[in-house]
Amino acid sequence: MFSWLRKIFGSRTAIEARQQNPVVAETVKACAEIYQRIPLRQYIDAEASDNLARKHFLEINTVCNAADPAIACRERLVAAMLRYALFQVLVIPVPPAKDFSGLRGLPGITGDLGSQIEALAVRNIDLRADIHASEHFSDHCDVFTVVTAEFWKSLWLLETMDAARHALGDHLAVNDWFGPFAHAACANQENRYRIDLDWPSAFSDAEQTVAPAAYSIFTDIVISGAKDPLAEWLAYHEGMQVTLPGGVQPGGTISILRASNSE
Numbered sequence: 203m204f205s206w207l208r209k210i211f212g213s214r215t216a217i218e219a220r221q222q223n224p225v226v227a228e229t230v231k232a233c234a235e236i237y238q239r240i241p242l243r244q245y246i247d248a249e250a251s252d253n254l255a256r257k258h259f260l261e262i263n264t265v266c267n268a269a270d271p272a273i274a275c276r277e278r279l280v281a282a283m284l285r286y287a288l289f290q291v292l293v294i295p296v297p298p299a300k301d302f303s304g305l306r307g308l309p310g311i312t313g314d315l316g317s318q319i320e321a322l323a324v325r326n327i328d329l330r331a332d333i334h335a336s337e338h339f340s341d342h343c344d345v346f347t348v349v350t351a352e353f354w355k356s357l358w359l360l361e362t363m364d365a366a367r368h369a370l371g372d373h374l375a376v377n378d379w380f381g382p383f384a385h386a387a388c389a390n391q392e393n394r395y396r397i398d399l400d401w402p403s404a405f406s407d408a409e410q411t412v413a414p415a416a417y418s419i420f421t422d423i424v425i426s427g428a429k430d431p432l433a434e435w436l437a438y439h440e441g442m443q444v445t446l447p448g449g450v451q452p453g454g455t456i457s458i459l460r461a462s463n464s465e
Contacts, residue, residue: 225369229262232365245351258362265366272372273427279363280425286360287391289353292319309445310389310404320345325398379432382448386417408443416444
């Protein structure tokens, strides 16, 4: 894997020179380690894996060459998060199966959508477009398999962008915002799917009118460059009847574990 590095730079010396950038080096290393932890190789061959790894590297390189690498990284992380959410809420299993994401049971997320993938593949425009664009799609394919493959690909990119964020120092040692952001994005995506299915909201009666808009604002706060998006979100919604994304209280611990799906 990553044999394409030599093809891009032409020599070992050039590769090493590029990787002297500590953010590039640390993130590329993390990208390779993430790939080893997830079962993506069950869905794509070595050539496809190399092609995806090359795209990830080019994303990392673009971030590091930006005028403001931290903001460039956040923009790509947000895009990756929204794509990840599109698939994550569809592969969360119903009880008693173990949910490795840690999301099931948090406000707005149920694990009930897996049985509706075929219906959603018709009714949801974004999901339908992604499924039909997938290399795994054919007229006789198993839609769940396509969604699962796209989920693992989206998780690989999301975790890589989060590794770049950490390498850039854009994270907090306590109550980091990544977990709450994942919850907010996934809860909103489930809400959209439920609207497509004409299903009732998964939010509580007290929250269903305010939570979707409140959780959507988290995306805007992340892109804005706020040092602590979670604190900004809390300040903006002080006094409102809406659960803190991530299912934690101020000073608590984040309940969503990064890359826990790979266990």
